[in-house]
Amino acid sequence: GAGVSQSPSNKVTEKGKDVELRCDPISGHTALYWYRQSLGQGLEFLIYFQGNSAPDKSGLPSDRFSAERTGGSVSTLTIQRTQQEDSAVYLCASSLAGTRTDTQYFGPGTRLTVL
Amino acid sequence: AQSVTQLDSHVSVSEGTPVLLRCNYSSSYSPSLFWYVQHPNKGLQLLLKYTSAATLVKGINGFEAEFKKSETSFHLTKPSAHMSDAAEYFCVVSDPSGTYKYIFGTGTRLKVLA
Numbered sequence: 001g002a003g004v005s006q007s008p009s010n011k012v013t014e015k016g017k018d019v020e021l022r023c024d025p026i027s028g029h030t031a032l033y034w035y036r037q038s039l040g041q042g043l044e045f046l047i048y049f050q051g052n053s054a055p056d057k058s059g060l061p062s063d064r065f066s067a068e069r070t071g072g073s074v075s076t077l078t079i080q081r082t083q084q085e086d087s088a089v090y091l092c093a094s095s096l097a098g099t100r101t102d103t104q105y106f107g108p109g110t111r112l113t114v115l
Numbered sequence: 116a117q118s119v120t121q122l123d124s125h126v127s128v129s130e131g132t133p134v135l136l137r138c139n140y141s142s143s144y145s146p147s148l149f150w151y152v153q154h155p156n157k158g159l160q161l162l163l164k165y166t167s168a169a170t171l172v173k174g175i176n177g178f179e180a181e182f183k184k185s186e187t188s189f190h191l192t193k194p195s196a197h198m199s200d201a202a203e204y205f206c207v208v209s210d211p212s213g214t215y216k217y218i219f220g221t222g223t224r225l226k227v228l229a
Contacts, residue, residue: 004158033216043205043219056214091159093217100147100215101166106159 002026004107006092012113013082021077021110023092029105031098032075034067037109038088046090049075050098082114117142119189119206121220129228134178134193136223138206141187147209148189149217150180154202162204165189176200201227 005024013019025032034046045059049069060066064082069075079086089109095102122137140146150162163174170182180191189206206220 031215033214035217042221043217045216045218048214048216050214056216059216093159095215098215100209100211101164102215103149103161103164104217105161106151108158 004092004094004105006090006107006110008110009108010111010113012115014115015084016081018078018080019082019112021079021090021112023075023077023094023107025073025075025092025094026105027073029094029096030072031095031102031104032069033093033095033104034075034077035091035093036088037091041088043091046077048098079112082112084114087112087114117144117146117208117210117218119148119208119218119220121204121206121223123223124221125224125226127226127228128196130198131195134191134196134200134225136191136204136206136225138189138191138220139187140189140206140208142208142211144211147211147215148180148182149207149209150174150178150189150191151205151207152202153205153222159205162191196225196227198227198229201225 007022032049048056064080067077091109092107093104095104118141120139148165151159163172165182173179207217209215
């Protein structure tokens, strides 16, 4: 079946602009995660959604970052007033139920470049 | 707090020789541990996972890993490297605090020499 998809695959923007990154999880997966992969910081957790529960936003680096998940499926990560340090690959992952033993399946990522 | 340490940032092996990628973990709980591979400009792919069943875990493409609680290790091995194994490998522990978010090691880049 279809895996996790993300769009766009690449995004180049100017400093100060807002960007939206989209994630389509695997159908039927209730848990959705966003991570960021950057040269300086490696792979780091950003935010977690599980069903209709309140999201865990503990990994968001600043209040310029926000995310939502509509209808328990598609998620959008929004970065306002982008800065050069936001340049990274943003990865989305989904898992069946978000349990300890669940495997997270990753999308191909969105490479964000802030000029 | 949970963490993983990948002991080598780069490993080079000749094609046909064994591969050993080292990972140590720190966890106050019985951990769930994973190895993922990332080929250039590709997404992360699961190689194998340990979830407190058998301590020797077999994965895809001939990889396996052994969970050793006494050594807090979860090293990844393969008997014979192939050119297609050249990639970056991440050791991961699942945070049991409720979200089960992944905590990643810093990665090991494997180079396979012809």
